[in-house]
Amino acid sequence: MFSKILSAATVALAATQLVSAQTYTACDPRKKSCPADPALGKENTLTVDFTKGKNSFFKEADGTTITYSDQGAAFTMKKETEAPTVTSTKYIFFGKIDVEVQVAPGTGVVTSFVLQSDDRDEIDWEWLGGDTAQVQTNYFGKGDDSTFDRGGYSPVSNPQTTTHTYTIDWTKDYVHWIIDGKLVRELKYSDAKGGTRFPQTPAQIKLGTWDAGSSTSPDGTVQWAGGRTDFSKGPFTAYYKSITIQDYAGGVSNAKQYVWADGSDGSYQSIKVETTDGSVSGGDDTTSSSGSSSSTAKATSTAASSGSTATSDATKVQTTLSTATSSGAASSTDVPNHAVTGTDSASPTASGGASQTSESASTTPSPSQAAAFKPGFNTAFVGAGLLAALAL
DSSP states (O other): OOTTOSOHHHHHHHHHHOOOOOOOOSOOTTTSOOOOEEBOOTTOOEEEEGGGOOOTTEEEOTTOOEEEETTEEEEEESSTTOOOEEEESSBBSSEEEEEEEEOOOSTTEEEEEEEEETTOOEEEEEEETTOSSEEEEEEESTTOOSOBOOBEEEEOSOTTTSOEEEEEEEOSSEEEEEETTEEEEEEEGGGTGGGTTSOOSOEEEEEEEEETTSTTSOHHHHHHHTSOOOGGGOOEEEEEEEEEEEEOGGGOTTEEEEEEOTTOOSOGGGEEEEETTSOEEESOOOOOSOSHHHHHHHHSOBOOOOOOEEEETTTTEEEEOOOOOOTTSOBOOOOOGGGOOSSTTOOOSEETTTTOBOOBOOOOOOHHHHHHHTTTSOTTOOBSHHHHTTOO
16 A cells, blocks of 8 residues: 555665664574574474463563453554564474464554574565555575565555465475465575575574554654554554464474584575484475465466666665566566455565565664564564555
C-alpha cells in the first residue's frame, strides 16, 4: 500500500540517512574460538502451540513480557521503548520452519521472523504494520551489507487481521519463502554472490516486534516504515499462534551440536555435526523435507518488476530497485504488488535473487530498546520496502 507515495527526491534524501543493518552475535566463529551450537536434531521436529502457553524452547529477551491466550503468544508494544523478542534455545543446520502469525498493526511497527547464525547469516520475513497488502523478505551472508539489493516483497492479504502461515524452507542449495503453501520467492545458492553470501551456517530462530517509526529512528527508516508510530492508537500486538520447526541437521542423524572449525570461513563445509554417540560428521549432505517446495517452484511463475537506483555518496549506501526475471524460470505478466489483495493470484516476487528490491537500513534504538534486542535479535531489521514502494 506504499507504492507511488515517495518521490525520487525523497528516496535520495532517505538514502543519505540510511545506515547499515547491525545484527548482534555473542561470538563470531570466524574471528575466534566459540562454543558449539546446541542442535535441535532432525529426529526432533518440534511444534510449539502458543495457544497453550509459554514454551521453554524459546527464551525471552530482557524487558520482554508476553501473554498467552487462544489467539497465541501476544507480542505487545505500548510504547516505543518496548521490543518484545524471543530466541530459540537450539539451532538448526538448514531446515524448514512454519509460523502461523497475525502481525501487529500500526504505522511504523514491524513484526519479524528471522533465522540468524553466529557469523550473521540471516533469513528474514518482515511485516510493516501499515502495509495490508504485502510482506517483505530478505537475506544476508556474514552480515555483508555492502549492497542493498537482496530484499523482496510478496503479496499477502491483510496480515494484520488474518492469520497466515509463513514458511522458510532452507537447504544448502536454496531458500524458499512460502505463504500458505505457495512459493513466493526462491534464492539459489549460486545467486548469492556465487554462494559466498548465501546463508549456510547453523541458525537460531527469532520472533519479535519493534518500532521502526520511533522518535529516535533516522528519517530514512521512518519513511520505509510508512511514518512515525502513533502510540495513542496502540497498543499494537502481533499474535504468534504456532511454529513448527524441522532441523535438517546437515543431513546427519542424531545431531547433538554443531561445531565450528577453527578459522572457519563461514561455509557449511566448515561446520561439523557432533552426534549423541560422540561421533563427528561433515555437514555437506543436506536435504529438503519434501519435494513439495520444488514442485511448487516449477508451478509458480516469476513476476519481474523494475525501478531505479538511488546512491548517496555521503553514506556510500546504494539502493537498487532494478530487477530481472530469474534464469530458467517462467515469467508471468507483471502485477504491481500494491494492487494485489490476496494470495490466490500471488506470483513470486523473486526467484534466485530476481525481483529484489532495496532495503532501508537500521534504526538506532534507545538504550532500553538495545537492551531488549541484545540477546541476538536484529536490532534494526533491514526493510525491503523503502524503494519497493516506487515499483511502478
